[in-house]
Amino acid sequence: MYALYYSPGTASLLVHWLLIEMDIEHELRLVDMDARAHKSAEYLAMNPNGVVPTLIVDGQPRYEAAALAMYLADRHPDAGLAPALDDPQRALYDQWMFNLASTLQSPLRLWWYPWDLQADDDAVRAGAQARIEDACARLDAQLGAHGPYLLGERLSAADFYLTMLMRWTRKMPKPAHEWPHLGEFARRMKARPGFATLYQREGLSEWA
Ligand SMILES: N[C@@H](CCC(=O)N[C@@H](CS)C(=O)NCC(=O)O)C(=O)O
Known part of the structure; x- marks a missing residue:
């Protein structure tokens, strides 16, 4: 339990x-x-x-x-929700989990908690926003070319992670769901009964 x-x-x-x-x-x-x-x-x-x-x-x-x-x-x-260690898609899954943690969650933390850096909050937020928008653009391109999920046709824990992080951008100047493929992805994930x-x-x- x-x-x-x-x-x-x-x-x-x-x-x-x-x-x-x-x-x-x-x-x-x-x-x-x-x-x-x-x-x-x-x-x-x-x-x-x-x-x-x-x-x-x-x-x-x-x-x-x-x-x-x-x-x-x-x-x-x-x-x-996770390819097994010997599954050909495992490396891709690991890649996305760590990529989301480092390139999206990490700057999102700074957006929500700019004082973490004990520097000028507005400057920290501006830097975080640029990194978040860059990450969103790359994720949008990925989903557009190889979606509908991060592992293509296969749903994985990485998609739930991405959805949570997208949710955190909802009050940002350009929320993640405004990118077309990310927006479609979020609609699909939010339609899940869970x-x-x-x-x-x-x-x-x-x-x-
Ligand atoms: N790397 C940690 C970060 C967790 C995190 O930043 N949690 C936030 C809420 S989203 C929190 O507890 N903030 C309270 C604080 O930092 O004082 C994780 O992914 O579990």
Whole structure:
């Protein structure tokens, strides 16, 4: 049994959505970020970075959303959301997971938390925006040429990850869904019944 420490709409959304999609039994533990529960000694003992998500796996706290997504998809292969290690598409899948983490999630973190760098917030946001838009343009081209998913016809955990990151751009000057192929991709992902379940459980309404 897994237990997910989560906060609505944050990086925990990827893990929560996958738990729903893969029909894996789990318990949800809300982290009250307004009360800074993620900075409490109790939480930091599980996740010293003081961020969500944390997933309890076999009694141990584990963190990093992308790593958790890969772990769950590998551990529950019947769901078919990760090519096996000897599958020809595995290298492509690993590529996209790490590419999304480094070229999209990383600047998105700076957009939402510019003070992380302790520099001029507007300048940090401008730099982050440029990197995010460059990444979106490349992803849009990829989906246009080799879609409809990141692995072509095959849906994988990477697509859920991309959808979550696209959601985070919704208030940016140019949201990711405004690129045509990314927009079509998001519509397809949002039409999944699991997305409605996720929104209902997390009490979300924006970007529905
Ligand atoms: N690399 C981490 C980043 C997680 C992260 O940045 N979570 C944000 C919410 S989306 C958070 O907890 N922010 C609170 C803080 O930084 O104080 C992951 O992917 O799990």
